[in-house]
Amino acid sequence: MSSPQESQQEAASAAAAAPTGIVVGIDGSEQSNCALIWAAREAQIRQLPLHMVTAYTVPIFAASGLDGGYATIDDDVIRQGAEAVLRESAAKVAHLNVQLDARVENGDAAGVLLEMSESAQLLVFGSRGRGGFLGRLLGSVSSALPAHSKCPTVTVPLKCAQRLGQGAADARATPPVEKVVAVGVDGSDQARYAVLLAAEQAQRSGSSLRIICAVQPYTGSLAWMPAPVDRESLFAEIQEQLDAGEKWLRSHFPTLPIEVQLVEGSAVETLVQATESCELVVMGTRGRGGFAGMMLGSTTDGVRHHAKGPIMVVRDREDPRQGDRSAFGPLLQA
Structure with a gap:
């Protein structure tokens, strides 16, 4: 059991690590790229740090055959893949004057982001996400966040990619922003x-x-x-x-x-x-x-x-x- 002094130190460390600026959910999808661009520009306007976050859980599945039990996928492999996604995403906003950090969290995506919303000023994410090893960082999770987040949330749909300078120009006429x-x-x-x-x-x-x-x-x-x-x-x-x-x-x-x-x-x-x-x-x-x-x-x-x-x-x-x-x-x- 931790001593009172150790508990205070752990609490102080957790408070120092808590994001105090703008948090954006990243999963490598086009939707999260749009959210990242919007969040980075907003962080620059507000002169706040930008925290890029992705979360994952390690899949567990039942083993087949006579040797009953459970098997898991290597956590290191998943984490390395998530870190690579964050590096690629960070490169997209490197030209902006923004204090940037990136973190990979192990846990339920909604729970991770909601916990960060307690200290953040703004929580940003795309309207839909992707499947794959990053699971459901966006999509159904983004539907739950606005109602439970402790700070304001911003949903950035893929449909506004063109206005953010992402993707090819649409031949159809779009109203000016x-x-x-x-x-x-x-x-x-x-x-x-x-x-x-x-x-x-x-x-x-x-x-x-x-x-x-x-x-x-x-x-x-x-x-x-x-x-x-x-x-x-x-x-x-x-x-x-x-x-x-x-x-x-x-x-x-x-x-x-x-x-x-x-x-x-x-x-x-x-x-x-x-x-x-x-x-x-x-x-x-x-x-x-x-x-x-x-x-x-x-x-x-x-x-x-x-x-x-x-x-x-x-x-x-x-x-x-x-x-x-x-x-x-x-x-x-x-």
Whole structure:
């Protein structure tokens, strides 16, 4: 058993080794290469270290024949292969002015990355990964990370490879990328926190901020309601709340260009469309009912699965800047 002094030393060593900048999941796939390029550029803008991470588990399989038992694949072989992938990936961002380190971890990929998210400022990964000896670093793992990560996460789809300078140019016309950070809102406290982080991101990158509120159109699914919905009054009420929110945000970001869009339509479709032309789209992991219905929650997954550009997902946090929101006008009532 370790002595109290040894335990303190081990804890201090673990804290020193914990990544404090941007963590990016690597598995050698094209998707993770896109995530790496985006993460490296973001690390350069933020002047933070970039931590490249890959994780693996050693496969165990039952032996056949009369000599019952289990066999394992040589751990050294797997680790050497993973280290080679990291070296190749590091070479892709060597031209950037970024403090870079790479590490191979033995363990479940999701668990490894989630543990690192406790100290990291940002966790970045591709939307899908590859098979092979690195297992499932991305893919199904990336679907679980946004909901459980302790820090904001960014999913970088392969579809935005061209805008990152990766891959051959697509002959089909693609919309130009605007210097705009978009954020989806629904009136919830979490959405307001997402707006604050989106504003910080826009200010840091020299972009403008676009706040998007999508209201589901009236359909037969609302026929159960006891009284018809007065759409005109509903939109007027939402607009009043959005105007108040814009004034509040400008008080904290007085020099940031801000625009607000109130649209009637599917939240998923609206935000997916925004990913085609905006440099980043920001969302919360869950939202509330109210004037925009299910703006977040399941919407987040829907947007991530169809996104054409990077998506930042923000978990709910308390922020002292939210304390003065009510002073600027009406809030959505629970």
